Amino acid sequence: MKIQSGNSRAYRFVSIIILVILAFLFAFPLYWIITGAFKSGADINETTKVVWWPSQWVGDNFAALFKKRSAPLWELAVPFSNWFTQDGRLLYWSVGPAAPAAFRWLINAVFMAVAAMLLTCGTAAMAGYALAKKRFNGRAILFSLIVCAMALPKQVILIPLLKEMSSLKLYGSLWAVIFPTVGWPFGVFLMKQFSESIPGEILEAARIDGASELKTFSTVVMPMIKPGIGALAIFTFINCWNDYFMQLVMLDSNSVYTIPLGIATLQAETSTDTGLLMAGAALASVPIITVFLIFQKYFTQGIAMGAVKG
Amino acid sequence: MARQSKPTMSRALQRRENIAGYLFMLPSLIFFLGFVVIPMVICIFISLTDANMNSSGQFVGLSNFIRLWTDSAFLEALKNTFVIVIVSVPTVCAFSLWVSSAIYRMKGPVLSAFRCIFYLPVVTGSVAVTVVWAWIYNNYYGVLNYIIGPKGLGLIEGRINWLGDPKYALGCIILILFTTSVGQPIVLYVSALGNVDTTLIEAAQVDGATDFQVFWKVKWPQMMPTTLYILVITTINSFQCFALIQLLTKGGQGTNTVMYHIYWTAFKLTEQAGHFGYANAMGVVLAIFIGILSAIQFKLAKEK
Numbered sequence: 168m169k170i171q172s173g174n175s176r177a178y179r180f181v182s183i184i185i186l187v188i189l190a191f192l193f194a195f196p197l198y199w200i201i202t203g204a205f206k207s208g209a210d211i212n213e214t215t216k217v218v219w220w221p222s223q224w225v226g227d228n229f230a231a232l233f234k235k236r237s238a239p240l241w242e243l244a245v246p247f248s249n250w251f252t253q254d255g256r257l258l259y260w261s262v263g264p265a266a267p268a269a270f271r272w273l274i275n276a277v278f279m280a281v282a283a284m285l286l287t288c289g290t291a292a293m294a295g296y297a298l299a300k301k302r303f304n305g306r307a308i309l310f311s312l313i314v315c316a317m318a319l320p321k322q323v324i325l326i327p328l329l330k331e332m333s334s335l336k337l338y339g340s341l342w343a344v345i346f347p348t349v350g351w352p353f354g355v356f357l358m359k360q361f362s363e364s365i366p367g368e369i370l371e372a373a374r375i376d377g378a379s380e381l382k383t384f385s386t387v388v389m390p391m392i393k394p395g396i397g398a399l400a401i402f403t404f405i406n407c408w409n410d411y412f413m414q415l416v417m418l419d420s421n422s423v424y425t426i427p428l429g430i431a432t433l434q435a436e437t438s439t440d441t442g443l444l445m446a447g448a449a450l451a452s453v454p455i456i457t458v459f460l461i462f463q464k465y466f467t468q469g470i471a472m473g474a475v476k477g
Numbered sequence: 478m479a480r481q482s483k484p485t486m487s488r489a490l491q492r493r494e495n496i497a498g499y500l501f502m503l504p505s506l507i508f509f510l511g512f513v514v515i516p517m518v519i520c521i522f523i524s525l526t527d528a529n530m531n532s533s534g535q536f537v538g539l540s541n542f543i544r545l546w547t548d549s550a551f552l553e554a555l556k557n558t559f560v561i562v563i564v565s566v567p568t569v570c571a572f573s574l575w576v577s578s579a580i581y582r583m584k585g586p587v588l589s590a591f592r593c594i595f596y597l598p599v600v601t602g603s604v605a606v607t608v609v610w611a612w613i614y615n616n617y618y619g620v621l622n623y624i625i626g627p628k629g630l631g632l633i634e635g636r637i638n639w640l641g642d643p644k645y646a647l648g649c650i651i652l653i654l655f656t657t658s659v660g661q662p663i664v665l666y667v668s669a670l671g672n673v674d675t676t677l678i679e680a681a682q683v684d685g686a687t688d689f690q691v692f693w694k695v696k697w698p699q700m701m702p703t704t705l706y707i708l709v710i711t712t713i714n715s716f717q718c719f720a721l722i723q724l725l726t727k728g729g730q731g732t733n734t735v736m737y738h739i740y741w742t743a744f745k746l747t748e749q750a751g752h753f754g755y756a757n758a759m760g761v762v763l764a765i766f767i768g769i770l771s772a773i774q775f776k777l778a779k780e781k
Contacts, residue, residue, distance in 0.1 A: 175688060182579045189576070190594045193656060196609045197597055199620070203612070217623045286508075294505035303498025304491075316513055318709065318771050320717045322736055323760040326743055326753050327516035327523060350512035355505055380497045409602040411720045416744075427604035431724060434608055441612050448605035459600045463593060467664050 200452060203445030204228055211441050228446035233267035235433065235443070238422045240266040241274065249336050268421050268429065269450060276408055276425035277454070279341045283348040283407040284400050290349060292396055295358025296388050300370060310359070313352040321351065322412055329416060341425075343417035348407045354399050357469070361395030362388065398469015401462045408455050426451040524757040534754055541758035551759060553731075554738040557647060558763075561734065562715045562770075564651055565658060569711045570704065573659045577666035578692070592667060596660035603657065603720035610653050611725055614639040646730035650721050658714055662707045669703040670696065708774045716767055735763050 203211065207225045210218040240263030248258035297303070298310055328347055332338040337346070365388060373383040389396075414428040424432065430447035437443060459466065499506075524541055528534030545551050580591045598606055613621050616638045625632040639649045673696050681691050722728055722737040743756035 186576065186579055186591065190591060193594050193597060196606060196613070196656075197601055199613065200601075200605060200609045203609070212618060214617055216628070217620050290505035290508060293501040297498045297501035301494050301498035301501065302491075303495040303502075306498065309502070312514070313509070316509075316517070318713065318767065319517070319764055320713055320736075320767060322717060322719065322739070323764045324513065324516035324520050325739070326757050326760070327519035328512065330519070331512070331516060346508060347512040350508035350510075352509055352513065355509070380500075384501070405600055409600075409604075411603050412717075412740075415723075416740075427602050430608060431604045431720075434604075434611075434724060441615075441618065444608045445612070448608045452601040452605040455602060456597070456600050459596075460593065463589070463596075467589075467592060467668070 197452070197456070200445050200448045203442065204449040206442060206445075208442060228442035229450075231440070231443045232269055232433075232446045232450070236268035236421055237265045238268040238271040239263045240271060242422060244340075247336070268424070269426070269447065271422060272424050272426040272429040273450065273454070275341060275423060276427070276451075279344055279425060280404045280407045282341070283345045284403045286345065286349040287351075287354045287403045288396050288400050291354030291358045291399060292389070292392060293384065294355045295360075295395075296362045296365075296384060296392070298355065298359045299362035300365065300367070300388075313355055316352050317356060321347070325412075325416055332417060338417065339419045339423060341418070341423060344407070344410065344413050344425075347413065348403065348410065354403065357399055357402075358392065358395055361392045365391050394465060395469060397462065397465035401458065401466045402469065404458060405455060520757055520760060523754055524761045526754045528754040528757075529752060537754070541755050542762070544755070545758060545762060550733065551735070551738060554728075554733040554735045557732060558716060558718075558734045558736070560647065561651055561654065561718055562712060565654055565715045566708065566711045569655060569658045569662060570707055572655075573662035573666055573707070574704075576659070577663050577670055580663075581667045581670040588667070592664060595663045598657045599660040604724065606653065606657060607721055607724040610649075611640070614649055616641065640725055641730060643731040646726055646732045650718070650725065650732055653721055654715065654718055658711055662711065665703050665707055666700070669700045673699050705774060709771050712770055712774070713767060716763065735759060739763070 202219075202221055205224045205226070205228070206218060206221045207223055207227065210222055242262050243260040244257040245260060249256055252258060298306060298313075329338065332343040337343045369387060370383060373387050378386070408425075409427065411427055411431065414425050415431070418424055418428055421429075426447075430444065430451050433447055434444055523534075525536060525538060526534040527537050527541075576591075576595065580588055583591070613619050616622065616636055619639070621639065622633075622636045623629055626636065627634060637645065639645050677695050677699075678691055681695050686694065717736055718734055719736040719740065722732055722734055723740065726732045728734070728737045728741060739756045739759045742752045742759065
């Protein structure tokens with residue numbers, strides 16, 4: 168047992184006070200977004216004092232946001248149909264009714280993030296397992312290529328990626344954001360770290376019992392790396408949702424915008440309507456924060472584990 | 478017999494491992510090669526041409542790279558980028574280390590509450606964060622001018638046009654970048670501090686080491702891999718600072734960065750649609766700088 172000296176107790180006290188102040192400062196922007204979204208125009212444009220709490224909660228900002236633009240609620244395209252049509256446009260199976268564009272942007276963002284998440288988790292879990300447990304030729308070279316690629320900023324390859332997407336006729340579709348996200352090797356790296364901890368004897372036992380490679384993977388490996396997959400899923404979801412740069416470059420119309428990109432374009436044209444922008448920011452951030460808060464336990468464990476072992 | 482069968486067995490086994498290994502790698506490799514490795518290779522090729530949006534251009538050797546060193550706009554962007562990196566990397570590391578060591582011994586729920594709050598700006602997303610900070614910094618309606626102005630703390634008279642004044646704009650952007658950068662380092666440091674070998678700490682305390690000594694002699698060396706990782710990711714993040722610039726200042730008021738300059742050269746420069754070759758050359762230079770910095774950080778960490 169160590170007896171705390173008065174000095175260190177005072178230090179602890181002061182540090183807690185500083186921490187609480189910092190916590191308020193860090194939470195303030197979010198507080199400001201949410202209250203701002205419900206403030207009336209008069210509250211927002213008040214210049215003589217600061218309206219810390221809305222004098223009256225109004226839905227005007229959301230109403231204005233939803234009136235601003237419209238887009239079909241959904242469009243189900245025939246994949247790659249633009250390769251075969253004369254005018255190079257996609258054929259649609261079904262197109263939804265016109266709705267406020269902000270709804271469509273939300274749907275797009277969710278679709279994009281979920282698709283990227285599922286594809287990343289699936290491919291990375293298999294690849295990570297192979298890198299950790301299979302002694303195939305060329306494994307070391309592949310792994311060092313992956314580590315090098317991780318240190319590169321994604322934006323550097325933007326122009327070639329753009330050209331590639333337009334020659335694949337994927338430019339302007341959500342897949343142009345999804346595929347590069349899936350290709351980003353962080354997921355493989357993280358899953359390799361998790362797969363390292365699978366005991367070789369268990370895999371050996373499964374093989375002796377006559378389980379096929381796929382069966383071993385799905386029934387033995389998958390349950391053991393589940394926490395890692397959870398962490399990777401939430402990590403990919405958040406990253407893809409917030410990857411503004413990629414969305415900005417690849418997406419070009421109302422019906423493919425995501426909510427962050429949509430809000431950014433609104434900011435470019437109506438930078439004076441603060442209330443409307445806060446409503447948009449709230450719509451862009453509240454869903455993702457909710458997802459984060461629900462799964463934050465897996466998330467914090469996961470990113471810590473990936474780094475500590477790396 | 479036994480001597481002969483062993484190598485053939487292992488060769489068969491090796492083949493089996495090869496097939497299984499590559500089949501498991503295949504789906505991931507398609508995406509990794511197709512959308513990361515191949516674009517990287519193409520990137521280097523394009524940087525040696527004068528390609529633009531409409532044509533793939535002609536081979537011009539290293540002239541794009543030579544032109545970079547006489548392009549004052551690029552050099553200014555490079556300088557700003559380095560200012561951002563040099564200011565934000567050490568402050569992010571020091572700040573997150575201090576916060577983590579102050580919170581890591583707290584009880585579960587309190588610890589997670591603090592960790593979540595410091596992570597909030599990351600999750601909120603760069604667009605929402607930027608939009609709200611634009612309002613906070615606003616000349617007339619912004620809360621910042623009010624707080625430090627005559628009616629608040631009284632630190633300034635009149636109003637400061639934070640984002641419109643080259644004296645402050647870059648600092649303002651670094652501050653936002655800072656709030657969105659400390660979240661992950663704090664999570665990492667908290668977990669690293671929790672994993673420090675407690676028997677060593679106790680042994681040091683029995684030997685009469687002060688808290689300060691325990692920290693520098695026992696905990697700090699054990700956290701070196703985490704620190705290294707944090708240095709690398711923070712450096713990369715700071716180099717990539719883009720959304721803040723594009724949404725707040727459009728590179729004006731002395732806030733142009735290499736990342737924004739690449740985007741501007743490729744898509745916004747109007748005299749000739751898209752200087753793809755030239756913009757790619759900037760990308761290659763940026764990648765080289767990041768590579769060198771990461772290598773130096775690795776080397777320094779290894780020596781310690």
